Amino acid sequence: GAGVSQTPSNKVTEKGKYVELRCDPISGHTALYWYRQSLGQGPEFLIYFQGTGAADDSGLPNDRFFAVRPEGSVSTLKIQRTERGDSAVYLCASSPLQGLNSNEQFFGPGTRLTVL
């Protein structure tokens, strides 16, 4: 079946611009996660959704970052007034929270964001 998909795969923007990154989780997965991975580092947790609500947003670095999941499936990560330090690969993952592999997080390929 289809895995987690993320669009766009690459995004180049200028400092100060607004960007939106989209995640389509595996169908039926209750939980959705956003991570950020900088070059040479492990993924850094940003936010965790259970259904439509954010269960844990403690990883969002500041108020320029915001994420939504209005219908409990697709999620959008929004970054305002982008800075060069926001350049990274943004990874999305989803988890079923029940059944086989209930707690496994399945990752998408990521969106590579470059802020010039």
Next chain:
Amino acid sequence: QKEVEQDPGPLSVPEGAIVSLNCTYSNSAFQYFMWYRQYSRKGPELLMYTYSSGNKEDGRFTAQVDKSSKYISLFIRDSQPSDSATYLCAMSAGVYSGGGADGLTFGKGTHLIIQP
């Protein structure tokens, strides 16, 4: 000090060797421990999932957790060139959901090279 420490490598070994990868951590609340494999420009893929202390074996892979020492290991037997990748340890406390499906805290990743 970061919550999870992992030697970034690179670690280069000949084909067929036993590989040992490890992580240390400082947060005693962590109960769920995972190992992910990440190929270049791909999302992480779960290899092993362990709850609390003990050993778990799956094919050529063995995961060990020693909570008293805050130390986890992954062993790869009969290593193959296709095992060449970055190996990430990850862990969670399971605060927001059972089974460790919280946002994960990752190590930096160890870059492993298996020489044919």
